[in-house]
Amino acid sequence: MHFSKFLVALPLALAASMATAQWQWLDKDGRKIFSDRAPGPEVPEKNILKRPAGTKAPASDSNAQTTPEGTKVDGAVAPAAKDAGVDKALDAKKKQAEAAEAAQKKAEAEKVAKAKADNCKLARQAKTTFESGIRLARANSAGEREFLDDAARASEMQRIQGVIDADCK
Structure with missing residues:
Protein backbone atom coordinates (compact mmCIF):
# COMPACT_ATOMS: atom_id res chain seq x y z
CA MET A 1 0.00 0.00 0.00
CA LYS A 56 19.04 27.82 -24.33
CA ALA A 57 20.11 31.40 -24.70
CA PRO A 58 19.45 32.62 -28.25
CA ALA A 59 22.36 32.09 -30.56
CA SER A 60 24.26 35.12 -31.72
CA ASP A 61 23.03 36.24 -35.14
CA GLY A 75 18.65 44.68 -39.03
CA ALA A 76 17.79 47.95 -37.25
CA VAL A 77 19.60 50.05 -34.73
CA ALA A 78 17.78 50.42 -31.40
CA PRO A 79 17.72 53.89 -29.88
CA ALA A 80 20.16 54.39 -27.04
CA ALA A 81 18.67 54.88 -23.61
CA LYS A 82 18.90 58.52 -22.55
CA ASP A 83 19.00 57.79 -18.83
CA ALA A 84 21.10 54.62 -18.82
CA GLY A 85 22.42 54.13 -15.30
CA VAL A 86 20.79 57.28 -13.88
CA ASP A 87 18.59 57.03 -10.81
CA LYS A 88 15.56 59.19 -11.60
CA ALA A 89 14.58 59.69 -7.96
CA LEU A 90 18.10 60.81 -7.05
CA ASP A 91 18.19 63.10 -10.07
CA ALA A 92 14.82 64.62 -9.08
CA LYS A 93 16.02 65.19 -5.49
CA LYS A 94 19.21 66.80 -6.78
CA LYS A 95 17.25 69.15 -9.05
CA GLN A 96 14.88 69.99 -6.20
CA ALA A 97 17.82 70.78 -3.89
CA GLU A 98 19.42 72.96 -6.58
CA ALA A 99 16.13 74.81 -7.11
CA ALA A 100 15.77 75.37 -3.36
CA GLU A 101 19.33 76.65 -3.13
CA ALA A 102 18.77 78.99 -6.09
CA ALA A 103 15.56 80.29 -4.52
CA GLN A 104 17.39 80.88 -1.23
CA LYS A 105 20.20 82.77 -3.00
CA LYS A 106 17.63 84.85 -4.89
CA ALA A 107 15.78 85.69 -1.66
CA GLU A 108 19.08 86.65 0.01
CA ALA A 109 20.04 88.84 -2.97
CA GLU A 110 16.64 90.56 -2.85
CA LYS A 111 17.08 91.13 0.90
CA VAL A 112 20.53 92.70 0.35
CA ALA A 113 19.20 94.86 -2.50
CA LYS A 114 16.33 96.11 -0.31
CA ALA A 115 18.74 96.92 2.54
CA LYS A 116 20.99 98.85 0.12
CA ALA A 117 18.01 100.78 -1.23
CA ASP A 118 16.94 101.68 2.31
CA ASN A 119 20.50 102.74 3.22
CA CYS A 120 20.70 104.85 0.08
CA LYS A 121 17.42 106.62 0.86
CA LEU A 122 18.50 107.35 4.45
CA ALA A 123 21.97 108.53 3.37
CA ARG A 124 20.51 110.93 0.80
CA GLN A 125 18.15 112.36 3.41
CA ALA A 126 21.05 112.78 5.85
CA LYS A 127 23.14 114.49 3.15
CA THR A 128 20.32 116.90 2.43
CA THR A 129 20.06 117.68 6.14
CA PHE A 130 23.82 118.27 6.51
CA GLU A 131 23.94 120.44 3.37
CA SER A 132 21.09 122.63 4.64
CA GLY A 133 23.43 124.40 7.09
CA ILE A 134 21.18 124.15 10.15
CA ARG A 135 22.74 123.46 13.52
CA LEU A 136 22.86 119.76 14.29
CA ALA A 137 23.31 118.08 17.63
CA ARG A 138 23.89 114.53 18.75
CA ALA A 139 24.18 112.75 22.08
CA ASN A 140 27.69 112.02 23.34
CA SER A 141 28.76 108.93 25.31
CA ALA A 142 27.58 110.52 28.56
CA GLY A 143 24.14 111.10 27.07
CA GLU A 144 24.59 114.87 26.88
CA ARG A 145 23.65 116.84 23.78
CA GLU A 146 26.53 118.40 21.86
CA PHE A 147 26.43 120.47 18.70
CA LEU A 148 28.49 119.49 15.68
CA ASP A 149 31.32 121.82 14.75
CA ASP A 150 32.60 122.26 11.18
CA ALA A 151 35.17 119.42 11.46
CA ALA A 152 32.59 116.94 12.80
CA ARG A 153 30.10 118.07 10.13
CA ALA A 154 32.72 117.52 7.37
CA SER A 155 33.70 114.06 8.62
CA GLU A 156 30.02 113.05 8.87
CA MET A 157 29.40 114.35 5.31
CA GLN A 158 32.35 112.28 4.10
CA ARG A 159 30.95 109.15 5.79
CA ILE A 160 27.49 109.76 4.29
CA GLN A 161 28.99 110.26 0.82
CA GLY A 162 30.79 106.91 1.19
CA VAL A 163 27.46 105.21 1.98
CA ILE A 164 25.86 106.88 -1.03
CA ASP A 165 28.73 105.79 -3.30
CA ALA A 166 28.47 102.20 -2.05
CA ASP A 167 24.70 101.72 -1.93
CA CYS A 168 23.21 104.08 -4.51
CA LYS A 169 24.04 102.54 -7.86
Whole structure:
Protein backbone atom coordinates (compact mmCIF):
# COMPACT_ATOMS: atom_id res chain seq x y z
CA MET A 1 0.00 0.00 0.00
CA HIS A 2 2.88 2.39 0.76
CA PHE A 3 4.45 1.72 -2.60
CA SER A 4 1.27 2.63 -4.50
CA LYS A 5 1.00 5.94 -2.59
CA PHE A 6 4.62 6.63 -3.47
CA LEU A 7 3.95 5.98 -7.15
CA VAL A 8 1.06 8.45 -7.11
CA ALA A 9 2.92 11.10 -5.08
CA LEU A 10 6.09 11.03 -7.20
CA PRO A 11 4.50 12.29 -10.47
CA LEU A 12 2.52 14.91 -8.56
CA ALA A 13 5.70 16.20 -6.90
CA LEU A 14 7.50 16.32 -10.24
CA ALA A 15 4.61 18.21 -11.85
CA ALA A 16 4.51 20.69 -8.98
CA SER A 17 8.26 21.31 -9.20
CA MET A 18 7.96 22.03 -12.93
CA ALA A 19 5.19 24.58 -12.25
CA THR A 20 7.34 26.67 -9.90
CA ALA A 21 8.95 29.88 -11.10
CA GLN A 22 11.59 28.86 -13.59
CA TRP A 23 12.57 32.22 -15.07
CA GLN A 24 14.42 34.85 -13.10
CA TRP A 25 15.46 38.28 -14.44
CA LEU A 26 16.08 41.88 -13.45
CA ASP A 27 13.52 44.45 -14.56
CA LYS A 28 14.33 48.01 -15.67
CA ASP A 29 14.38 49.19 -12.01
CA GLY A 30 16.83 46.47 -10.94
CA ARG A 31 14.27 44.31 -9.06
CA LYS A 32 14.39 40.52 -9.37
CA ILE A 33 11.35 39.04 -11.10
CA PHE A 34 10.42 35.35 -10.77
CA SER A 35 7.96 33.83 -13.24
CA ASP A 36 6.97 30.65 -15.01
CA ARG A 37 6.80 32.65 -18.26
CA ALA A 38 9.68 34.04 -20.28
CA PRO A 39 10.38 37.77 -19.94
CA GLY A 40 9.26 40.13 -22.66
CA PRO A 41 11.50 41.25 -25.52
CA GLU A 42 12.25 44.53 -23.74
CA VAL A 43 14.34 42.65 -21.14
CA PRO A 44 17.99 42.52 -22.28
CA GLU A 45 19.66 39.16 -22.47
CA LYS A 46 22.21 40.16 -19.82
CA ASN A 47 19.39 40.73 -17.27
CA ILE A 48 18.08 37.16 -17.49
CA LEU A 49 19.56 35.42 -14.45
CA LYS A 50 17.97 31.95 -14.65
CA ARG A 51 16.20 29.94 -17.34
CA PRO A 52 14.20 26.73 -17.11
CA ALA A 53 16.08 23.54 -17.81
CA GLY A 54 16.16 22.73 -21.49
CA THR A 55 15.96 26.30 -22.83
CA LYS A 56 19.04 27.82 -24.33
CA ALA A 57 20.11 31.40 -24.70
CA PRO A 58 19.45 32.62 -28.25
CA ALA A 59 22.36 32.09 -30.56
CA SER A 60 24.26 35.12 -31.72
CA ASP A 61 23.03 36.24 -35.14
CA SER A 62 25.56 37.51 -37.62
CA ASN A 63 23.22 40.25 -38.86
CA ALA A 64 22.09 41.36 -35.38
CA GLN A 65 23.52 44.49 -33.86
CA THR A 66 24.16 45.12 -30.18
CA THR A 67 22.85 48.30 -28.57
CA PRO A 68 24.59 50.05 -25.68
CA GLU A 69 22.23 48.25 -23.28
CA GLY A 70 23.43 44.89 -24.61
CA THR A 71 20.22 43.88 -26.43
CA LYS A 72 20.27 42.61 -29.99
CA VAL A 73 18.24 44.18 -32.74
CA ASP A 74 17.79 42.43 -36.09
CA GLY A 75 18.65 44.68 -39.03
CA ALA A 76 17.79 47.95 -37.25
CA VAL A 77 19.60 50.05 -34.73
CA ALA A 78 17.78 50.42 -31.40
CA PRO A 79 17.72 53.89 -29.88
CA ALA A 80 20.16 54.39 -27.04
CA ALA A 81 18.67 54.88 -23.61
CA LYS A 82 18.90 58.52 -22.55
CA ASP A 83 19.00 57.79 -18.83
CA ALA A 84 21.10 54.62 -18.82
CA GLY A 85 22.42 54.13 -15.30
CA VAL A 86 20.79 57.28 -13.88
CA ASP A 87 18.59 57.03 -10.81
CA LYS A 88 15.56 59.19 -11.60
CA ALA A 89 14.58 59.69 -7.96
CA LEU A 90 18.10 60.81 -7.05
CA ASP A 91 18.19 63.10 -10.07
CA ALA A 92 14.82 64.62 -9.08
CA LYS A 93 16.02 65.19 -5.49
CA LYS A 94 19.21 66.80 -6.78
CA LYS A 95 17.25 69.15 -9.05
CA GLN A 96 14.88 69.99 -6.20
CA ALA A 97 17.82 70.78 -3.89
CA GLU A 98 19.42 72.96 -6.58
CA ALA A 99 16.13 74.81 -7.11
CA ALA A 100 15.77 75.37 -3.36
CA GLU A 101 19.33 76.65 -3.13
CA ALA A 102 18.77 78.99 -6.09
CA ALA A 103 15.56 80.29 -4.52
CA GLN A 104 17.39 80.88 -1.23
CA LYS A 105 20.20 82.77 -3.00
CA LYS A 106 17.63 84.85 -4.89
CA ALA A 107 15.78 85.69 -1.66
CA GLU A 108 19.08 86.65 0.01
CA ALA A 109 20.04 88.84 -2.97
CA GLU A 110 16.64 90.56 -2.85
CA LYS A 111 17.08 91.13 0.90
CA VAL A 112 20.53 92.70 0.35
CA ALA A 113 19.20 94.86 -2.50
CA LYS A 114 16.33 96.11 -0.31
CA ALA A 115 18.74 96.92 2.54
CA LYS A 116 20.99 98.85 0.12
CA ALA A 117 18.01 100.78 -1.23
CA ASP A 118 16.94 101.68 2.31
CA ASN A 119 20.50 102.74 3.22
CA CYS A 120 20.70 104.85 0.08
CA LYS A 121 17.42 106.62 0.86
CA LEU A 122 18.50 107.35 4.45
CA ALA A 123 21.97 108.53 3.37
CA ARG A 124 20.51 110.93 0.80
CA GLN A 125 18.15 112.36 3.41
CA ALA A 126 21.05 112.78 5.85
CA LYS A 127 23.14 114.49 3.15
CA THR A 128 20.32 116.90 2.43
CA THR A 129 20.06 117.68 6.14
CA PHE A 130 23.82 118.27 6.51
CA GLU A 131 23.94 120.44 3.37
CA SER A 132 21.09 122.63 4.64
CA GLY A 133 23.43 124.40 7.09
CA ILE A 134 21.18 124.15 10.15
CA ARG A 135 22.74 123.46 13.52
CA LEU A 136 22.86 119.76 14.29
CA ALA A 137 23.31 118.08 17.63
CA ARG A 138 23.89 114.53 18.75
CA ALA A 139 24.18 112.75 22.08
CA ASN A 140 27.69 112.02 23.34
CA SER A 141 28.76 108.93 25.31
CA ALA A 142 27.58 110.52 28.56
CA GLY A 143 24.14 111.10 27.07
CA GLU A 144 24.59 114.87 26.88
CA ARG A 145 23.65 116.84 23.78
CA GLU A 146 26.53 118.40 21.86
CA PHE A 147 26.43 120.47 18.70
CA LEU A 148 28.49 119.49 15.68
CA ASP A 149 31.32 121.82 14.75
CA ASP A 150 32.60 122.26 11.18
CA ALA A 151 35.17 119.42 11.46
CA ALA A 152 32.59 116.94 12.80
CA ARG A 153 30.10 118.07 10.13
CA ALA A 154 32.72 117.52 7.37
CA SER A 155 33.70 114.06 8.62
CA GLU A 156 30.02 113.05 8.87
CA MET A 157 29.40 114.35 5.31
CA GLN A 158 32.35 112.28 4.10
CA ARG A 159 30.95 109.15 5.79
CA ILE A 160 27.49 109.76 4.29
CA GLN A 161 28.99 110.26 0.82
CA GLY A 162 30.79 106.91 1.19
CA VAL A 163 27.46 105.21 1.98
CA ILE A 164 25.86 106.88 -1.03
CA ASP A 165 28.73 105.79 -3.30
CA ALA A 166 28.47 102.20 -2.05
CA ASP A 167 24.70 101.72 -1.93
CA CYS A 168 23.21 104.08 -4.51
CA LYS A 169 24.04 102.54 -7.86
